[in-house]
Amino acid sequence: MSASPTPPERKVVIPEALRLQLNDFRRQLWRVKILEAVAAGIIGLLFSFLLVFALDRFWQTPGWVRLVILLAGVSLFTVFAPFWLHRWVWRQRREAQLARLIARRYPGLGDRLLGVIELQHQDGNTDTLSPRLREAAMEAVAAETGKRKLDDALPPQRHWRWTAGALALAAVVAVAFIITPRAGWNALERWLMPLSPTERYTFTRLDHPPLKMAVPFGEAFEVDLKLSSDSEQRPDVASGRYGLQPAVGTKRAGDGYRFTFPGQQDPGRIVFRIGDLRHEVSVEPVVRPTMESVEAVLMPPAYLGIPERTVDLNNGVLSAVEGSSFRIKLHANRPLSFGIFGPTLPQTGTEIVGSSANYRPTGGELEISGASATTPDIKVGSVPFEIPVAWTDHLGLNGDAGFRLRVDALRDAVPTCYLQGIDRQKVMLPEETIDFEVLAEDDFGVKETGIEWTGQHTRPSADPVATGELKLADGEPEERRVLRNASFSPGAFGIKPQKITLRGYTGDHFPGRGRVYSEPVVIYVLTRDEHAQMLKGKFDRVLTEFEDLARREQDLLDENQRLERLNGEELQKDENAKRLENQEDAESESTRRMSELTERMESLMKDAARNGDIEKDTLKKMAESLKSMQELSQKDLPKVEEKLSESGEQSNTPEKSEKDVAEAVEQQKKALEKMQEAIAKANEANKKFEAGTFVNRLKKAAGEQDGIASALIESYERVLGLRSSRLDPSDQRRLNETSSQQANTASDIRWLQEDLGHYFARTSTESFKQILDEMRESRIDIGLEEVRNLLAKNHSFTATEDAKKWADKLTAWAKKLEGEKEN
Missing domain, CATH: 2.60.40 (Immunoglobulin-like)
Known part of the structure; x- marks a missing residue:
């Protein structure tokens, strides 16, 4: 027997009304929760922004804080919203999930809905579960559900409150932007970029305030802060605090604030508070730059x-x-x-x-x-x-x-020049040489230095006056001192006897500045005759002083002899001791004067030896006298002084004092004898010297007359036939000088005649008497005066002839006297 056939499966679905009701419930659920997620995200963002905005009003919100706030605000969007959507959207998309959600509000209904939904997906046939019965059950549940309001089964709905909160926060943000747009945008930038270096916005703003500064070490210092032109607030007062030190307050002056802080030695920070502004400056005390x-x-x-x-x-x-x-x-x-x-x-x-x-x-x-x-x-x-x-x-x-x-x-000062090692006045013979130094100095360099000389006739002469110069050195740049040795010899430069003015010169590099000269040195270049006559005058003075010293020494000897007559006890009495002391002082003065005369005699001897025309016998007598003077000054007179000093010593016995005085008198007698001998030798030399000077004086006068004649002959062309008032000024001056020289010569001749008379009276030398008689018979003194008168009237020719005549006579007398002296 064959098996009975299986009835076909029949698909059972939930009623359409129930499905529509569940879809509405799901849409409502999703809408609410999505709104809540969005609102929460917006709230998070707006609240975090406003938190940054609010914090920035009070302090410089650090970047890490702003980052935390931003992350917290964004997390509502990035964490909470997805979580919320996953919970209420993703996990509530199926009917069974919705049924369980409804079961939280309506347990029975929810269970039945869950059963119906499960029946919908149950597989079976008529044998196991009747489709009809399932449909009936679904219809029953659908009918019951239709009577209920499923919206009441929705979870708590916060979307309105959250949306209102978001809108309120948005309104606050909008108000902040409207009222303080710069602060809003600044907070937005700092909120969106928390790690950026954007400074917080303050209503009080400074114009480029310093962040770091160095201040003088240990010195009070000032800090100037200036309000910016766009500052919305301008507080009247401000304060600044250095580290933990007391705050320093100040008031606004214009657009700025000036703070004065005490000296600091340690680095620190200054916190300034100006309105809502808080500004910090790092300070480092540093020693000032030197x-x-x-x-x-x-x-x-x-x-x-x-x-x-x-x-x-x-x-x-x-x-x-x-x-x-x-x-x-x-x-x-x-x-x-x-x-x-x-x-x-x-x-x-x-x-x-x-x-x-x-x-x-x-x-x-x-x-x-x-x-x-x-x-x-x-x-x-x-x-x-x-x-x-x-x-x-x-x-x-x-x-x-x-x-x-x-x-x-x-200023580039004028250079200076000095002549060193030479007297301001000097007498010399033409062939002699004087050595000296020329010192030139300039503050910035000597250019050149040398010597220059100009002559002046001391008596009329047709010869030109001497002029010349000698460059000694060229200076180098920066050579401020030039010292050179110089020598001057009149004969070497062809200079005849006359008065020479010698000067050193120098120059510097200053443009247009001429030479600068030293103080002049006057040199009298003499003929041998003039030189001998000058030496004779010096010798006379030395001899006179020597004779005076001898007389003084004789007086001292007389007093010493009076003391010698006293015995030893009397010599040691106070009044006699004082007399001995005075005698010692007087003898010391005699020794000093003797030494001075000896030095002058030595110099005179040297000059006489240079002359060459002074007789050797005269020089010999002068030398003998000089030797005696040297012994007197170095030995004899000092011995007398020494004995007088010893006689007055307080430690002496009467016998010793008496003996010393006697020895002093003995020594002084010998010294006085030697002085008289020296004076006799000097007088003998002086007589020979004087005899020689007569010749020289006659030659000198003859030379002067020749010079006058030569000068007149040289000027004949210009002056002959003219009255004195019509002469050229220079010729008139020369004529006056010649007339003055003629007067001097006439005076010298008168003195010469008088000296010849005195010499003859002392020596009884017949030759000198003959010359004197011839001079008187010739009436030369009147003749010379007549020449002067002719010169005053410019009778030059007659004056010349007479001058030559008297020159010849004077020369003849000099030769005659010179011949007698040689015989």
Whole structure:
């Protein structure tokens, strides 16, 4: 028997009404929860932004805090929203999931719905579960569900509140942007980019406030803060606190605040509070920048030929000649950022009258290179001035405010010249040589130095006066002192006897400045006759003083002899001891005068030996007298003084004092004898000297008459036939000089005749008497006076003839006297 056939399967689905009702429930659930997720995300974002906005109003919210806030706000979108959607959307998409959700509110209904939904997916046939019964069950559940409001089974709905919260936060954000758009945008930027360096916005804003600053070590300092032009608030007061020190308050002045803090030595931070602004400045106390060295590159004027040089200015003073230029180099102890010099100031109390009014100051910026600063070239005028210099280092610290350099403007002074080692007046023979030194000095360099001489006739002569010069050295630039040895010999330069004015000269490099001369040295170049006559005068004075000294020594001897008559006890009495002391002092003075006369005699002897025309016998007698004078000054008189000193010693016995006085008298007698002998020798030499000078004096007078005649002959062309009033001034002057010389010659001849008379009276030498008689018979003194009168009237020809006549007569007398002297 065959098996019965299996009835076909029949698909059973939930009623359409129930399915539609469940779809509505699911859409409602999804809509609410999606709204809640979106609202929560928006709330998170808006709240985190507002939190940053609010925190920025009170402090500089750190980046990491802003990052945490941003992550927390974004997490509602990135974490909470997906979680929320997964829970209420993804996990509530099937009918069974919805039935379980409904079962939380309606347990019975929910279970039945869950059973119906399960029946829908149950597989079977009519034998196991009647399709009809399943449909009936579903219809029953659908009917019951239709009577219920499934929206009541939805989980708690917060979307309205959350949406309202989001809208409220959005409104707050909008208000913030409307009221303070700059703060809003700034907070938005800082919120979106928490790790960016964007500064927080404050209603009080500063114009480029410092973040770091260096202040003077241990000195009170000021900090200036200026409000920015776009600052929305301008508080009247502000405060600043250095570390934990008491706060320093200040009031607004215009658009700025000035804080004064006490000196600091340790680094720290200043916190400024101005309105909602909190600004911090790092402070480092640093010693002010100082100059380690200051130097000047000095460029002297071109005419000096001196190269530029570097001058140390650590003493703060530069001395420079007018026309120089210089630049200053300063080297600081750390890098510089800025520096200025000037304006220069003329020094007060300057001796340059009127120049300060025309003084033009100069100034400008220094050229900075690291720790060095340099001025441009500065010109030196005639006025001394000061240069204020100020500098700022790379830290912003200023240097010493009182730093100044002084520039002393020096005039290129006139050089100086000196002749050293020579007397201001000198007498010499033409063939002699004098040696001396020429010293030339200049403050910036001697150009040249030498000697120059000019002559002047002491009596009329047709010969030209002597002129000449001798360059000794050319100076080098910066050679400020030139010392050269010089020798001058009249004969070597062809100079005949006359008065010579000798001067040293020098010159410097100053443009247009001529020579500068030393004090003049007057040299009388004499003929041998004039020289001998001069020596005779000196010899007379020495001899006179020697004779006076001998008389004085005789007086001292008389007093010593009176003391010699006293015994020893009487010599030691106070009054006699005083007499001995006075005698000792007087003898000491005699010794001194004897030494002085000896020195003068030695000099006279040297000059006489140079003359050459003085007789050897005269020189011999002078030498013998000099030898005696030397012994007197060195031995004899000092011995007398010594014995007198010993006789007055308090430790002496009466016998010793008496003996010393006796020895002193004995020594003094010998000394006086030697003095008389020396005087006799000197007198003998003087007589010979005097006899020789008569010849020389006659020759001199003859030469003067010849000179007058020669001078008149030279001027014949210009003066003959003219009255004195019509003569040229120069010729008139020369004629007057010739007339004066003629008067002097006439006077010399009168004295010569008188000296011849005295000499004959002393010596009874017949030859001198004959010459004197011939001179008197010739009436030469009247003849010479007549020549002078002719010169006064410009009777030059007659005066010339008479002068030549008297010159011949004088020459003849000199030869005759010279011949007698040789015989």
